[in-house]
Amino acid sequence: MMRADFSLTRPGYSLNVAFSTRARILALHGASGAGKSTLVQLIAGLLRPDAGSFYLDDKALLDTQKRIFVPPEKRRIAVVFQDALLFPHLTVRQNILFGRFFTPKAERRAPVDAIIETLGVSHLLGRKPTMLSGGERQRVGLARALCASPRLLLMDEPMAALDHARRQEIMTLIERLRDEFAIPMAFVSHSADEILRLADEAVVIDKGRVIAQGEPAFALPGAARLIEGGRFALTSYLTTHVGAHDAQYGVTALEHPAGKIFIAAHVAPRDAPIRVEVKATDVTLALEPPQKISTRTVLHGRVRKIDADNSPLAFAILDLPGGDTLAAALTRLSIDEIGLSAGRDVYALVKSVALDERGM
Amino acid sequence: MSALLSPLSPEEISAIHVSLKVAGVATLAALPFAVFVAYALARWRFPGHALLNAAVHLPLVLPPVVTGFALLALFGKHAPLGAFLSDAFGLVFAFRWTGAALAAAVMSFPLMLRPIRLAFESIDPRLPQASRALGANRLWTFLLVTLPLAAPGVIVGAILGFAKALGEFGATITFVSNIPDETRTIPAAIYGLLQTPDGDAGALRLALISAVIAAGALVLSEALQKRASARS
Numbered sequence: 001m002m003r004a005d006f007s008l009t010r011p012g013y014s015l016n017v018a019f020s021t022r023a024r025i026l027a028l029h030g031a032s033g034a035g036k037s038t039l040v041q042l043i044a045g046l047l048r049p050d051a052g053s054f055y056l057d058d059k060a061l062l063d064t065q066k067r068i069f070v071p072p073e074k075r076r077i078a079v080v081f082q083d084a085l086l087f088p089h090l091t092v093r094q095n096i097l098f099g100r101f102f103t104p105k106a107e108r109r110a111p112v113d114a115i116i117e118t119l120g121v122s123h124l125l126g127r128k129p130t131m132l133s134g135g136e137r138q139r140v141g142l143a144r145a146l147c148a149s150p151r152l153l154l155m156d157e158p159m160a161a162l163d164h165a166r167r168q169e170i171m172t173l174i175e176r177l178r179d180e181f182a183i184p185m186a187f188v189s190h191s192a193d194e195i196l197r198l199a200d201e202a203v204v205i206d207k208g209r210v211i212a213q214g215e216p217a218f219a220l221p222g223a224a225r226l227i228e229g230g231r232f233a234l235t236s237y238l239t240t241h242v243g244a245h246d247a248q249y250g251v252t253a254l255e256h257p258a259g260k261i262f263i264a265a266h267v268a269p270r271d272a273p274i275r276v277e278v279k280a281t282d283v284t285l286a287l288e289p290p291q292k293i294s295t296r297t298v299l300h301g302r303v304r305k306i307d308a309d310n311s312p313l314a315f316a317i318l319d320l321p322g323g324d325t326l327a328a329a330l331t332r333l334s335i336d337e338i339g340l341s342a343g344r345d346v347y348a349l350v351k352s353v354a355l356d357e358r359g360m
Numbered sequence: 361m362s363a364l365l366s367p368l369s370p371e372e373i374s375a376i377h378v379s380l381k382v383a384g385v386a387t388l389a390a391l392p393f394a395v396f397v398a399y400a401l402a403r404w405r406f407p408g409h410a411l412l413n414a415a416v417h418l419p420l421v422l423p424p425v426v427t428g429f430a431l432l433a434l435f436g437k438h439a440p441l442g443a444f445l446s447d448a449f450g451l452v453f454a455f456r457w458t459g460a461a462l463a464a465a466v467m468s469f470p471l472m473l474r475p476i477r478l479a480f481e482s483i484d485p486r487l488p489q490a491s492r493a494l495g496a497n498r499l500w501t502f503l504l505v506t507l508p509l510a511a512p513g514v515i516v517g518a519i520l521g522f523a524k525a526l527g528e529f530g531a532t533i534t535f536v537s538n539i540p541d542e543t544r545t546i547p548a549a550i551y552g553l554l555q556t557p558d559g560d561a562g563a564l565r566l567a568l569i570s571a572v573i574a575a576g577a578l579v580l581s582e583a584l585q586k587r588a589s590a591r592s
Contacts, residue, residue, distance in 0.1 A: 046489050072492040073501075079493040085486055089508045098504075102495030148494050 006042045006052040015208035025178060026186040027199035029220060035208040036188040040156045044079050045072035056152055078150035082157040084141035086129035092140050093125040099148025110149040118176055119143045135166035155187035174198055192223045218317050218325045231313060231329040234280040238324045242272045257322035258299035262352045282354035283328035285316060286347045287338055297350040301326060305342050308332050318348060374541050375549035382457055382545055383525035386464035391518055394472040402480035420470040428534025431463055459536035460543045464525035472521030479513020512588045519581035523574050546570045
């Protein structure tokens, strides 16, 4: 759990960022100069905002109204920098144990040997950082941060300085760290594929403001077309509860604030919360309530953005009442023909036969 | 020639002894201040930054006699600061070797400061940040990260300061005069010898000795620096 609200004004620059998240891995995305690295410094406590607050797991680390400022060394937020920033005068072993030394004894939960093993740095322990390659440095930087038993692992473009192969390697390691050591992470990246692979949630920043937040595939500009498996893999999850069942036809209505979703199966029990998976390729958009068509599921929403470039394919990302996001895959041609644009009210049609209980 | 090779006279030994004592104490006493001021000038922005910078560099541009005169006015027996230190701590500077050390420390301070400040400025400011984020407070970060990384610069500063302190003459002789066994350093002894009709040979011997000490200090600084940079 992380709740952030920062405002900072410097000559020729201002930052006003607020977000809250429960993501296991949060991505902070934006073009260079958008304020990502400033945000990292604010979260770590290395920079004090003019005003704002920052709560991690409901513990106040900053609250200018309550005059709370926890200094960086007491926050237990470990930072991994783009170029690792290992201490050049210390050996790899001394680097790795640096944060652990300053961790209160009762809080030294990090399994040092397992971390060294997982990150594959055991053969480097006696070396000086200058003797390491870029990928090795970054692995040692990760080990050093993890061995401090942090409450949050904060990474500032951890893979930006690495080549493709090393990036794949570090991404695999970050996934393993997430699964094996269960430490909440936040990382800064300008690369959509890194975020799509690793993050549960993305906060998109532009010119010091949050311009989007949500599931990476929907929140990131251009991400929809980058996800592995292409348009067929882009799915939305709608939160509904079970409504009436029509026993004669075997159809169940699921209640969603945007409308009823009909499903060709018997779903029980009534009123139980249920999540429905809708593929972007199964969604049709209409600007008016359609009449005399076979499709029974019609959801009312508003276009948040059109994700289109020069390819024939485009995506419309819709905001539905209740806060869900729905993605629709369509051709650029039909977008232009019906004049679809951000901010328009639309009706999203989903064929009942495209949905079944496997997607719940 | 034979005069050059004869054993050291008691007067020469005394001058060498006073010089090493004065320069050594001056360097050791000034070094912590130099590290602090260098760090403050390199890393902090505060009102009076430019003023402090100018003040510590003043001895470099002032005539040494003026610096010596200023020390006399501040730390002389009847000057306010001198009287206070004498009463409160029994620390007397006027016409004592301690005064020579003070004069040497003040004169060598700007030379000592410069390489230390450059060393602090060349450290990536994000390294101390990384240390803070790993749980080390400001003091630990300074002791474990910043100072070790600046060590080569601190060594150069100390050696430069020591060499300058060994050679200090103008401010010293103005402040504490030229008293045998007390404030007569090698430069003061050379000056004294040159004032006497047949002192040339003795002056040459002392000049050679001071050259040997200075060269020794340079060799030592090279060796220490190599070790320090091999560690990082």
